[in-house]
Amino acid sequence: MSDDDALQSHLLEGVSRTFALTIPQLPPVLAKPVSNAYLLCRIVDTIEDETALTSAEKRKFCQRFARVVQGSESAEQLRDGLGPRLSTSTSPAEHELIHLIPRVIAITHSFDPPQQEALATCVEIMARGMAEFQDRDLRYGLSNMEEMNDYCYYVAGVVGEMLTRLFCHYSPAIGAHRDEMMTLAVSFGQGLQMTNILKDLWDDHARGVCWLPRDLFAQHGFDLRKLKPNHNDPAFCEGFRQLIGIAHGHLKNALTYTLYIPSYERGLREFCLWALGMAVLTLRKINKNLYFSDSSQVKITRRAVKATVLTSRLLRTSDFLLNAAFSIAGSGLPRHNGQLPVFGHRADT
Structure with missing residues (x-):
């Protein structure tokens, strides 16, 4: 298991035991991008569920995260802005996930262009759509x-x-x-x-x-x-x-x-x-x-x-x-x- 695989497996175990169980059934060349995709979606969920953020702030952070996945904004800057805003209502595993956004995104950007596009499209639509229900x-x-x-x-x-x-x-x-x-x-x-x-x-x-x-x-x-x-x-x-x-x-x-x-x-x-x-x-x-x-x-x-x-x-x-x-x-x-x-x-x- 590579360092990337071990990291993603560890993070998945913390935020989604169900997917930590099912994703390893996939062929290894698929398991890596699918694991990454679920971590990206979980980051959107974490932002949307954070009680310390206003609806406007959630929308802003989700939009910024979509740009991070697309490669047009810094993952480190998003982490540094979002991490301190998380409250105790967010689980320790999700705190860790947000802290490791730069490493998760580095894995995202290592995939083939069609895979990156699939993940970026999903995150952009999910972030925009979930924001519609916030208010x-x-x-x-x-x-x-x-x-x-x-x-x-x-x-x-x-x-x-x-x-x-x-x-x-x-x-x-x-x-x-x-x-x-x-x-x-x-x-x-x-x-x-x-x-x-x-x-x-x-x-x-x-x-x-x-x-x-x-x-x-x-x-x-x-x-x-x-x-x-x-x-x-x-x-x-x-x-x-x-x-x-x-x-x-x-x-x-x-x-x-x-x-x-x-x-x-x-x-x-x-x-x-x-x-x-x-x-x-x-x-x-x-x-x-x-x-x-x-x-x-x-x-x-x-x-x-x-x-x-x-x-x-x-x-x-x-x-x-x-x-x-x-x-x-x-x-x-x-x-x-x-x-x-x-x-x-x-x-x-």
Whole structure:
């Protein structure tokens, strides 16, 4: 393992144990840029989550960071300006990540130009998009499903596009399906993000944030302004089930995306299948416990994670068996009839 690889592995372990687990499944030539990409995205998240910064300051630092990734601003100057502003609400691992921005960026700028462009585009869109939600009153949800789609795109769909660009750069066989996979990548990201939004409903609610769409719940006769833990309202559950169905549909697209990856690319398939499998199992737990009041009640167990890993490894080369396993895992989940709502303006050209 090179010094760069060791550094990125250490940082990932601190800020995202999930990706510290999944990224090593990738071929080494892909694992390095993908690790770097997730660290760049985490830096944006750290800026956006820092409670000591105003919305204007967050926007400014995000814009500066996008320029750093593009190579038009000093990484050291950004670190020196941002680091002292971080409060104790930011974890020690994130403090370390911000302190090491120059080293992370040096790795970014060592990649091939198409890889650098993929990472820089992702960071620029994510930083700009997330800033749009900073000044909103999110206590009572987003206005509509379209806003939820936009949010999911900015925090996850754009990551799917970035990964697809990296995958296509790595493999001409994958690149042959670029157009289909770019569209499905946005859906893949939205499925994962919607699953997290549903799982983390009450954690977000406790800090005065709700990412659910008001219009969808209003259609079922529920006002999100009345949402509180330990409710007993079936109208809310009907709206929640509809969102589970939409997320389930996006995860179906995620499987289609994964099957475009050649079966001999076992590590790449596992990287996608682990995320997909854990999301489906999480939706199952949520659907069986619609009146949950804490995310711990719908968090999948370590045993379920191990089962996902084992199943993925056993079935990863068979499209037929993977489709069958997805159907079994998703049995009982709501289905979404009609076209899946996604962000309508992708950045890909």
